[in-house]
Amino acid sequence: MEIKAVFFDIDGTLLTDNRTISPSTISAINQLKKxxxxxxxxxxxxxxxxxxxxxxxxxxxxxxxxxQYILSREKVLFMQELPKEDMPxxxxxxxxxxxxxxxxxxxxVAGSRIMSFGGGNLAYRLTRMIxxxxxxxxxxxxxxxxxxxxxxxxxxxxxxxxxxxxxxxLLATERETRKLASQFxxxxxxxxxxxxxxxxxxxxxxxxxIKRVGKQYHFTLDEVMVFGDSNNDLEMLAGVTYSxxxxxxxxxxxxxxxYVTDSNNHDGIFKALEHFGLVEGGVDVSQ
Numbered sequence: 503m504e505i506k507a508v509f510f511d512i513d514g515t516l517l518t519d520n521r522t523i524s525p526s527t528i529s530a531i532n533q534l535k536k537x538x539x540x541x542x543x544x545x546x547x548x549x550x551x552x553x554x555x556x557x558x559x560x561x562x563x564x565x566x567x568x569x570q571y572i573l574s575r576e577k578v579l580f581m582q583e584l585p586k587e588d589m590p591x592x593x594x595x596x597x598x599x600x601x602x603x604x605x606x607x608x609x610x611v612a613g614s615r616i617m618s619f620g621g622g623n624l625a626y627r628l629t630r631m632i633x634x635x636x637x638x639x640x641x642x643x644x645x646x647x648x649x650x651x652x653x654x655x656x657x658x659x660x661x662x663x664x665x666x667x668x669x670x671x672l673l674a675t676e677r678e679t680r681k682l683a684s685q686f687x688x689x690x691x692x693x694x695x696x697x698x699x700x701x702x703x704x705x706x707x708x709x710x711x712i713k714r715v716g717k718q719y720h721f722t723l724d725e726v727m728v729f730g731d732s733n734n735d736l737e738m739l740a741g742v743t744y745s746x747x748x749x750x751x752x753x754x755x756x757x758x759x760x761y762v763t764d765s766n767n768h769d770g771i772f773k774a775l776e777h778f779g780l781v782e783g784g785v786d787v788s789q
Contacts, residue, residue: 505780
């Protein structure tokens with residue numbers, strides 16, 4: 503087994519539930535880099551969000567917005583905007599059904615204040631405590647009550663006309679997502695939470711993003727290891743030979759992966775890399 507690059511999802515994988523990076527994960531990444539193995543991120547988050555982790559961990563590149571925007575420490579490697587012709591119809595859908603909608607740009611996320619809050623540390627911790635089966639109720643509360651206090655940005659058409667949009671995020675249940683997919687055949691819909699859907703260009707994914715990075719850095723999918731926990735990781739986990747799902751991951755993610763490791767809170771990344779012989783030294787399992 504020759505591994506030339508390792509990619510990590512962020513939420514629920516690289517980060518613990520306390521939104522920190524465990525010392526064992528930092529040690530593992532440092533060991534990989536000393537061996538000349540490239541390290542990167544593969545996430546639904548945007549480029550502005552990942553810069554802090556790229557800088558602090560010395561990562562080589564990041565596949566962001568589920569493959570729509572890829573960057574290295576030096577430059578942007580790939581960008582694919584969402585098709586402009588589909589955006590007005592998506593906005594009308596959100597207005598009709600009183601759904602909050604956000605727009606992922608190169609400089610951050612614009613639009614819904616609720617969804618901006620939902621991407622923060624406090625909301626992340628709260629949603630980890632809510633059963634996924636409550637997703638419909640949570641969406642109802644957000645869409646019917648909280649948005650009255652924090653209304654949706656009304657200048658959505660201006661946002662899409664003035665900025666390049668690489669991903670849209672909509673508060674929607676899985677059932678609603680299936681309905682959307684049938685109405686918008688030129689788009690793909692992927693989920694990293696029970697409460698919201700990420701909207702990207704048809705045929706794009708984290709896996710496609712990793713393929714693009716591989717062409718530029720001269721490695722194949724057989725020479726890659728990936729870590730993930732959510733349903734937006736499914737193509738990546740199924741398409742890479744050495745794929746690892748976190749114990750805290752969704753059932754579909756665990757089924758798609760080649761190997762299931764411990765959770766993000768219990769040194770899962772280090773333990774998997776140690777299992778495959780890529781790092782050594784052990785971790786303190788008494789924590």
